[in-house]
Amino acid sequence: MLEVKNVSKVYEGKVSYRALSKINLSIKPGEFVGVMGPSGSGKTTLLNMVSTIDVPSSGEILIDGKNPSGLSAKELALFRRRELGFIFQHFNLLPTLTVKENIVLSMTLDGIRVKEMNEKAEQIAEKLGISSILDKRTYEISGGQAQRTAIARAIIYQPKLILADEPTGNLDSKSAKDVLGILETINREARATMMMVTHDAFAASHCDRVIFIKDGKLHNELTKGEGKEPFYKKIMKVLAQFEEAAAASF
């Protein structure tokens, strides 16, 4: 579903900076993959390139066999709306719209009939437990409800690939647990492929596989296998190694 081939990213400026160096990775259809690593290691840079927000300096990225960098601006906008789903730490909902309007935003842009949009919004809202807040504005709802709304918006077209950047970073532990449960269900039932950047080992333990990036390079990866708790412990071990290395370099 996703192939990252020999991808490097250099941010040009007064002093150019190599944020990613020859990254190779692939994600199978239906896989839920976490991306972890110390602050500044290049996680968001990688996610931005996979999500077509930015382009690699070299190498290529294929999503379902297609290289989005060959698309025109119009085709790219359509590709993002139809094939990708985005979930952000700060929800990125539009405050002037209601929850329902936020959920169906991409359908509005595509000129879908109101009746169809309403039906779809109500269906998804029911699944995500936000039916009662559909007519509220985004400043009238909780963080957990806001993230559910953002997830509903992300899955409205049943995208092939869902990209999440710290989706639980702004939530209390109860809401974070709920949101992770929802992501797991979407991954399992809709067979959606997911890539999630996170600092949180508990969140990462919900993934099938976790890729660690350090200093812009792939460091190692862990596969879940035996269940969440042993996986969580293995993830914590790698994070502890990162902490130790950071402390030793002071």
Ligand SMILES: Nc1ncnc2c1ncn2[C@@H]1O[C@H](COP(=O)(O)OP(=O)(O)OP(=O)(O)O)[C@@H](O)[C@H]1O
């Ligand atoms: N637009 C940019 N111009 C120049 N340098 C950048 C730019 N964006 C990121 N960087 C640098 O690239 C490196 C990787 O940044 P990135 O945001 O990908 O890291 P990250 O792993 O997501 O960090 P964090 O966990 O703190 O969010 C950092 O050193 C950062 O300062």
